[in-house]
Every structure is written in C-alpha cells, then in structure tokens.
Amino acid sequence: MLSKSQIKLIKSLAQKKFRAQHGLFTVEGIKGITEFLNSSFQLKELYTVQSIFEVSDDKVNLISDTELKRISQLKNPNTALAIFEIPKSKDVTSNQLILALDDVRDPGNLGTIIRLCDWFGIKDLVCSLSTVDCYNSKVVQATMGSLTRVNVSYVDLEDFISELDTTIFGTFMDGDTIYGSPLPQEGIIIMGNEANGISESIERLVTKRIAIPRFGTIKATESLNVATATAICLSEFKRELI
C-alpha cells in the first residue's frame, strides 16, 4: 500500500520546483517506462498494478488501480508509474549541428521537437531558461522515449550563444530562403517562442537569418507552428547528407 508521504512526493513531481528540489521526475505507461529502463536513466521507484517489468524487487511497488489513479497525472492511467532521477546534462558537442529553443512554452511542442532531434540525429538541444521543462510529464509523454537519446541542456541562451564560434542561424519571416544555398553541418539553429518568435537580445547574435518560404498565394496565412517549422528546417539541413 502507498504511504501518505509517497503519494505526496509523487504528486509534488507534477511541479517543476519539486522536480528540481528532489532531482526526480515521473514517467507513465508501459512503453515509456520500458524506454527509460533500457536507457542510462536511473530508476528510483516503480509503482505498477502488474509485475511485468524486469526491475530489482526492492524498487517495485505493487499497487491497486485505485492507488495508481491517485498518483497518476493522466486521465486514463496506464498500468504503471515510475520515478527516475534527473541526470546531469552532458557537455554540448559544439562541432556539430545544435538546435536551440528561445522560450518555447508549449509542452507538446517541446516533446515533438525532442522527437525530431532524435529522428534527425541532433545530439544537443539547448533551451533558454524560460523554455518549458523537459521533465514536465506532458513533455516526457510527447517525446515517446526520445528524451533518453537527446541531450537537453538549460542555459542562459544569450551567454551560451555569445561564446560560440560558429554560424548562428535564426528563423525569421524576412530571412533568406532555406531552399536557396547549401547549409552546413555545423552551427546552431535557433527557434523562437510560439507567439513572439526569437527575442531581441538573441536576435542581435544571429549571423545568418533564414526563412521557410510561404507558397500559399494569400498573405494572411499565419506563421507555421514552431514544431512544424523545426521539422522543415532540420529536414533541410540534413538532406544535404543524402
């Protein structure tokens, strides 16, 4: 049976400040938990309604459906909830293509972008401190396991970029078309906030302004969603390798 203090700890991990304080985050569902178990992430505790995971006994807590419902952040909880340790982020490998996010707020967007990094072989994702936490349960859910394979760092983005000696790509409506000239396999690509794009302090550091051209004839077309814009940019940088 779950103790009150266990329930309190697990539920507190829904909030960023408690995740940071305890250095822990939650993963839900068989598929997601299995991905993290098969990675370098360290399991802290597993709460499950079925013994289906290969995990040392002292970390397994068999619980009832009602108990799972109590600790889950999902409407429809799926079999198990695991607590993992938040790892230290590794150093950024700066001689490769890096993706940077300047204040991306939507958990679904960040999850999709982490999945895209995984797909396109981008090892380092660098996020501004105001970008949504990658250990937010909605982000973890949306990454479909990709979070185990992408090194996500939170940094003062202005400081970080200032110290780089590489091309700083920024996406803007008035940039040069990304379809125009060969793109390098080195540099950093910055994607901006959902509503406001790249912030002014970061814009000043951009050395190459790029844009995804609009093909629709009507100018009213809204800008692209940041996750789909990222998909198109990464595809365009990586296609050179084929």
Place this chain on the structure above:
Amino acid sequence: MLSKSQIKLIKSLAQKKFRAQHGLFTVEGIKGITEFLNSSFQLKELYTVQSIFEVSDDKVNLISDTELKRISQLKNPNTALAIFEIPKSKDVTSNQLILALDDVRDPGNLGTIIRLCDWFGIKDLVCSLSTVDCYNSKVVQATMGSLTRVNVSYVDLEDFISELDTTIFGTFMDGDTIYGSPLPQEGIIIMGNEANGISESIERLVTKRIAIPRFGTIKATESLNVATATAICLSEFKRELI
C-alpha cells in the same frame, strides 16, 4: 438573454452528428471569428460580450460573461462565440498536388495539417470518412483561420483514389527517400493514421512509396508524428519550385 433552445443548439454542435444535422459549426475567439467573417463562410449567429464585430444587427446577440461560459467549449472563453454554416466542399482540382489523409484521428494533427496546406499552397485536402471532422472545435481552433482557405473534402478514399489518373504517393518506412529524385507538382500524397499508418486497402493503390530517412543512429527512434511528417513532405515537394 439566451433562451434554453439556443443554449441547447449551441452545445449540441460540440458533436459531429448534430453539426451534420444542422449544417452548422462554432468558432470561438475574436481572431478566429474575424478570419471566418472575412471569408466566404456564412455567419448564422454571433454571441458576444462586446460589440466589436462588423456584423448586421439581427445576427448579433449581446450576452454576459456567465452566458458565454455556459455555451463555450473552452476552459477560458474569449469574448465571443459564432455559429457559421458548413459550406459544401468544392470539387477537387485534380491537376495539382493534393494531400489525402487516411484515418487521421487527432484534432490537433488535422488542424496543423490544414495550416500546412495553407502555407504550402495545397488547395485540396481529401480526408477518409474516418478522419476527424474538420469542423470539430479543436480542429477549427488549431487551424488558426487556415480552414477558410483550404478546400477540405470527406470521401470514400479508396473509391476516390481508384478513379485518379495521377501518381499516388504513399509514405512508408521502407519507401524511397524523398530526398532522392525530383518530385512532381502533380499527384496525390497520402498520409496515414497516427498508430497504424496507411491502411491495407489504400496501400494497394499506391504507385510510388516514399519515405523520410531517419538520420539518428539508433534504430529505436519512433516514427515521426503525422503532422511533422506532412510538414517535411510538403516542404520537399514544394522546394522544387524555388
């Protein structure tokens, strides 16, 4: 003041069968409503807490915040809710690039894809009958007005494709890389269901199997989300025009 029958009608439009029965759907928020007012869509009724729209008086209903909350499908209702007539879909222009969806279920994905069609100048989006309804309020919300500029048709996809005399592109994990050879500006591109991809009956009709190559070194990477895969495909077809 809102009558009981008005409230009942508006709330019923959250369901597809009542939208179909009445030929009506709802749009919420100033920006979304303005986009539809400036399009060929016909306004039926407007319910608003402020007189800020240029609409003939007999269609405007000034309501209170409490009343708006009662008829809104949003957690945080935004100023107004409008009812528009569902238009007849126009004929599909088959000598251009068409996008087809085979059983896409997630409203957010459909909304993003309609926005992508708008951006990339795809005039016709053809959906299987099992694809989520484009007048679902979550879809309308996610399209950010693009629904006013893209012709969305719901058809028996197998029949529709069988009658086409053009290249039938299907996206599969084992297809030829989309980065490999020039892509035509004519044909139909089929994207499949979130979990199962393109269905067998539709797969049989595909004449050109294409794939977005994976660049990540680890094979475990999940397939791409259907909306991001659509973004990459449309970008790749359209870049030829630059």
